Amino acid sequence: MTDEPDERSGRRTGRIRVLVAEDQSAVRAGLVLILRSAADIEVVAEAADGEEAVELTRSLRPDLVLMDIQMPRLDGVSATRQIVEDRLADVLILTTFDLDEYIFGALRAGASGFLLKNTEAQGLLDAVRTVAHGEGLIAPAVTRRLIAEFAAPSPVRSPDAPDPAVLDVLTRREREVLVCLGQGLSNAEIAVRLCMAEATVKTHVSRLLGKLDLRSRVQAAVLAQELGI
Numbered sequence: 001m002t003d004e005p006d007e008r009s010g011r012r013t014g015r016i017r018v019l020v021a022e023d024q025s026a027v028r029a030g031l032v033l034i035l036r037s038a039a040d041i042e043v044v045a046e047a048a049d050g051e052e053a054v055e056l057t058r059s060l061r062p063d064l065v066l067m068d069i070q071m072p073r074l075d076g077v078s079a080t081r082q083i084v085e086d087r088l089a090d091v092l093i094l095t096t097f098d099l100d101e102y103i104f105g106a107l108r109a110g111a112s113g114f115l116l117k118n119t120e121a122q123g124l125l126d127a128v129r130t131v132a133h134g135e136g137l138i139a140p141a142v143t144r145r146l147i148a149e150f151a152a153p154s155p156v157r158s159p160d161a162p163d164p165a166v167l168d169v170l171t172r173r174e175r176e177v178l179v180c181l182g183q184g185l186s187n188a189e190i191a192v193r194l195c196m197a198e199a200t201v202k203t204h205v206s207r208l209l210g211k212l213d214l215r216s217r218v219q220a221a222v223l224a225q226e227l228g229i
Contacts (some may be wrong), residue, residue, distance in 0.1 A: 015042040015049025016132040019062040019089070021053035021079065023071040026103055031066060034121045041128060057088045062138035063083030065113070066130050069095040069102050074194060077105040084215045092131045094124070107222050110215040134202070135186055136218035164227055174208040175229070177201060182224025
């Protein structure tokens with residue numbers, strides 16, 4: 001965002017700077033039109049493929065990349081992984097596809113949110129604001145898929161399943177916050193659940209992400225689900 005830094009969140013106050021990555025020009029134009037209808041959102045660039053999205057994000061450093069999944073040269077999941085690993089911006093995935101391979105691929109790549117393209121315009125704007133201010137967001141339809149997947153009785157879901165010992169670095173309070181993240185609670189909801197100030201919740205979330213080497217609260221939620229906590 002533009003203007004002065006916000007000491008509490010580490011972000012800048014003001015307008016949310018967004019890069020739109022979508023290979024279909026008509027769809028991209030529609031997304032840009034919706035985003036530009038909001039006074040607090042600025043579209044800084046458009047990308048027609050994943051490679052261009054990564055290059056533009058590296059040079060322009062937007063607050064958020066609105067990323068399509070299926071694109072030429074470099075798909076959205078791979079582009080998201082590069083952007084997040086280099087800590088260039090948050091990524092909000094927007095796609096017509098809700099197949100598990102895309103959902104889990106995007107989330108494990110570090111996406112901070114996942115929306116389907118049938119989301120209403122206001123829902124898209126709200127999602128951009130939510131992710132830009134540090135809150136993870138997953139479309140309700142996708143959340144149901146995630147819950148169904150993690151509730152499955154299979155004892156082994158993935159050869160990359162995390163070791164429960166990774167949580168040993170967390171304090172008791174940080175574990176409680178992680179459990180809440182796994183349940184999809186917002187910072188405000190966690191504050192009420194655990195009887196603490198919202199600013200304290202943000203601090204705990206930041207610390208546990210650092211200790212677990214995670215890049216977003218959505219990744220933390222996926223980890224909590226995978227560990228069954």
